[in-house]
Amino acid sequence: MNFDRRGSVLNWMANIIAERFGHGFTLRENTNGTVALRLNENSQCITLAADNVSFTRMDSDLDYTEWDAVAEGWRYVLGSPLPAPGVKSLPSPLITTTAQGMHIAYDILGLMYWMLCRLEEVGRTDLAEHGWFSAKSSHAFKHGYLERPVVDEWLHILGQVIQCVWPSIELKQHQFSMKVSHDVDSPSLYAFKSWGSVVRMMVGHLLKRHDIRLFLQAPYTKLASCSRIHPTDPFNTFDWIMDQSERHGTISAFYFICGHSDPLDADYELEDTRIRHLLRHIHARGHEIGLHPSYGAYQKPDVIRQEADRLRFVCAEEGIQQNQWGGRMHYLRWEQPTTLQALSDAGLNYDSTLGYADRPGFRCGTCFEYPAFNPVSQQILPLRVRPLVMMESSVIDDAFLGLGTGAMAFDKALALKNSCKSVNGCFTLLWHNSDLRSKQRKDMYVNLLG
Ligand SMILES: [Zn+2]
Numbered sequence: 001m002n003f004d005r006r007g008s009v010l011n012w013m014a015n016i017i018a019e020r021f022g023h024g025f026t027l028r029e030n031t032n033g034t035v036a037l038r039l040n041e042n043s044q045c046i047t048l049a050a051d052n053v054s055f056t057r058m059d060s061d062l063d064y065t066e067w068d069a070v071a072e073g074w075r076y077v078l079g080s081p082l083p084a085p086g087v088k089s090l091p092s093p094l095i096t097t098t099a100q101g102m103h104i105a106y107d108i109l110g111l112m113y114w115m116l117c118r119l120e121e122v123g124r125t126d127l128a129e130h131g132w133f134s135a136k137s138s139h140a141f142k143h144g145y146l147e148r149p150v151v152d153e154w155l156h157i158l159g160q161v162i163q164c165v166w167p168s169i170e171l172k173q174h175q176f177s178m179k180v181s182h183d184v185d186s187p188s189l190y191a192f193k194s195w196g197s198v199v200r201m202m203v204g205h206l207l208k209r210h211d212i213r214l215f216l217q218a219p220y221t222k223l224a225s226c227s228r229i230h231p232t233d234p235f236n237t238f239d240w241i242m243d244q245s246e247r248h249g250t251i252s253a254f255y256f257i258c259g260h261s262d263p264l265d266a267d268y269e270l271e272d273t274r275i276r277h278l279l280r281h282i283h284a285r286g287h288e289i290g291l292h293p294s295y296g297a298y299q300k301p302d303v304i305r306q307e308a309d310r311l312r313f314v315c316a317e318e319g320i321q322q323n324q325w326g327g328r329m330h331y332l333r334w335e336q337p338t339t340l341q342a343l344s345d346a347g348l349n350y351d352s353t354l355g356y357a358d359r360p361g362f363r364c365g366t367c368f369e370y371p372a373f374n375p376v377s378q379q380i381l382p383l384r385v386r387p388l389v390m391m392e393s394s395v396i397d398d399a400f401l402g403l404g405t406g407a408m409a410f411d412k413a414l415a416l417k418n419s420c421k422s423v424n425g426c427f428t429l430l431w432h433n434s435d436l437r438s439k440q441r442k443d444m445y446v447n448l449l450g
Pocket of ligand 1: 292
């Protein structure tokens with residue numbers, strides 16, 4: 001891999017440092033294998049170890065150790081010791097005073113590059129169903145730190161070192177936030193199904209579930225959903241979701257499927273009167289509309305572009321204007337960096353796919369949004385990555401973590417939210433509109449918002 005810290009990658013790292021700390025530091029690679037971090041042309045500097053071997057690796061077999069920050073007098077936010085991927089061992093003390101400032105003998109910037117650019121996923125062939133790079137294949141899962149925002153934790157250490165070297169500067173204080181989004185795979189249980197399918201579902205309601213109410217409701221809802229999805233439709237939870245978000249002072253983002261490349265795609269067309277009605281309704285209530293690229297789109301830049309154009313076209317027809325357009329890949333399908341580049345080329349402003357389906361946690365090692373960087377072309381992209389911390393089914397469903405909807409599932413989700421809180425980051429939660437059918441699920445969702 002072509003990698004040096006004199007080019008765009010150094011600018012990208014400097015951008016992230018500036019976003020995080022609110023000051024424009026310059027970064028420069030020294031000949032002695034370190035990177036110097038300076039504030040303007042101030043003579044003081046922080047040097048960091050630069051490991052261009054480990055943190056350019058495109059596999060998950062990097063070394064691993066841990067660092068006891070507290071033993072060396074530093075504060076930690078999420079429990080000591082701190083995971084330290086990429087090295088077998090670290091010197092003690094790790095952080096030392098130098099003539100010009102301080103030195104950190106761990107490559108925090110390299111770790112940031114490796115995690116945020118998902119280097120370990122580039123060119124991987126050991127993929128699970130749906131082409132997933134599974135959580136279980138990741139270095140973070142193997143070493144037990146998937147549920148820690150390890151990049152944010154290390155940047156917190158860097159922030160402390162910056163304050164030691166430049167005690168008079170004030171670092172940017174971030175506020176914890178929560179973002180909820182909803183992939184609209186199925187806006188309706190009945191409206192877009194054929195009568196044959198509805199009858200089959202009715203038979204299931206009667207014979208399997210012995211639920212006469214659902215049995216009678218199915219044909220009624222289907223008949224009543226001519227111009228809009230009827231409120232009795234079990235998947236029509238849109239108003240309920242928006243009510244909850246408004247109550248908690250947040251907005252919901254709803255991502256719509258705009259193409260059919262596979263049977264696993266949606267059964268609706270974006271141009272359908274009922275979907276247009278829904279789009280207008282969401283927009284009128286002040287919530288966000290985004291793109292959910294179809295199942296086969298993740299390796300096809302042209303398809304992603306067509307689908308993004310289709311969404312923007314229909315929204316324009318409906319008078320829907322937004323400052324930004326973002327979304328998430330259907331089934332969280334992702335090929336790094338093909339998908340990243342394609343989303344950027346399609347003119348999207350952000351993407352929120354990067355979490356694992358099979359486990360919740362910090363796939364990118366961070367819960368902060370950041371500018372995307374293509375590690376193959378070595379280019380900074382205008383797209384922003386908004387990592388996904390948790391999809392509801394990753395925690396609930398038997399196919400994944402399988403914790404159900406009881407206390408264990410809620411505690412797991414709450415622990416993830418609290419980890420984001422500890423670093424003043426953003427807890428991003430995906431909850432499908434079609435996955436709020438039971439009281440338990442609704443309760444869990446509402447309690448997580450609170
Ligand atoms: Zn989906």
